[in-house]
Amino acid sequence: MKNMQGRTVFITGGSRGIGRAIALKAAQAGANVVIAAKTAVETTKLSGTIYSVAEEIEAAGGNALPLILDVRHEQQVQLAIQQAASNFGGIDVLINNAGAIALTGIESTSLKQYDLIQNINHRATFICAQAALPFLKQSENPHILSLSPPVNMSPKWLGILSPYALSKYGMTILTLGMAEEFRHYGISCNTLWPETYIATAAVSKNLGEENTQHVSRKPEIMADAAYTIYTTAKGELSGHSLTDEQALSRVGITDFEDYACIEGNTYLQKDFFLD
Template sequence: MDSLYGKTLFITGASRGIGKAIALRAAEDGANIVIAAKTAQPHPTLPGTIHSAAQEIEDAGGRALPLVVDVRDEVAVVAAVAQAAQHFGGIDIVVNNASAIGLTGTLDTPVKRFDLMVDINLRGTWVTTRACLPHLLRAENPHVLTLSPPLNFEPRWLAPHPAYTTSKYGMTLVTLALAEEFRERGVAANALWPRTVIATSAIDLLPGVDAGACRRPEIVADAAHWILTRRSRELTGNCFIDEAVLAQAGVTDFDAYAVEPGRDPLLDLFLD
């Protein structure tokens, strides 16, 4: 199963960044992409909308359904999933990509920001997956893929930004729990995280990061494609790193993904 042709992917936060890159890679196979994101009108500082992403997906060979969805809103998520399933005849894959970031300590993190990260990262992952599960259980090769890190309890990842860390680890815990809960029913659930910092709009929130030392989102998209084309009953409950996935797939030239080839890439958060 090396192609996602005809598969329907429900991707949160797919209007830009890693989510859009995953969508475009699937579109090359002729997949159906549900772009579940908030940005319907151009943002003053961030690139892309659900409509511009939809055009790129269709230009790449896929079919797109752009839907305005805030994953914090359960009613909106459930409605979007129902509309997507009706439009494409089902849902095969859910990609939990939408995420909020805030790299601040406890005293510098407003409660409102804490709530935002927990609501989008942890609760949004659970709500979205829960809404999609009835359709995934009817799919031939169902997958849940969450963009969250491996569980690394080294103190240096806990102290600097506890709210963000716990919300991202929560995404991973939900995914691993789903893997066990639905293992016998054939729904795969895995987490995927980049080995290096990825050049998206989020790097503006990482102080001192040189975009030239980052990799492009396509490396995560190619790793996601490899995972999502495996048999769901044979690949579940893993915390994958993009570079390791692609190495297993036979990729040896990671410099091809570099923003500036030849530079040593910066390691991402939560990785030793």
């Protein structure tokens, strides 16, 4: 595994699921990991907090900084980024992982829900990138990675999920735009999206726990894929929308069987926005 010693990874929404898996992967490589999320107290519905993940990060070999953060608030984001940079001497990787889901069309989506997904998805990507930019400019190998899909204008998806599609495609468009805008700073900007459903609390909420396990992969596939992206050499990979399978295939990993939640299960549900 490549050495992340001395490098700092700032992850939004990393108290469970994919964000937690990404954090632990970075920690195993010796990184400083900032877990910036809202969950400070565990509930019966949601397991894991920024503090429990921080303990796991330390146990895995990394250094942790848990920060309470609501990505909808610019001042909170700026303060969290500054705290992270002060604590660890800089920021090398920003991972826009915080997200909100609404699997409804325009007719069935309330304005409150619409505003929530836009604010947490693409608007927060904008806020976090702007706040982190001064520190990323100073990094020897800076990366921005947003967990969002390739832009797919197929009516199949727009017809049923246009509010959610807008919020996630917005993340992608901003990140691809940053790849070009920040190229002269040497900041690599890419997006990552799962080829299949991933077993997370968000998916289980919509499908049920048992159904989720049958059609999903473990979050670790996204963590491994993310790692292959943010450890690429400066300027080597930027402006790409990759799936986890594509990212892993780039480094010669093409056997994904071990990532299935149920061993030997070959039927996996393709994720949203992928034809």
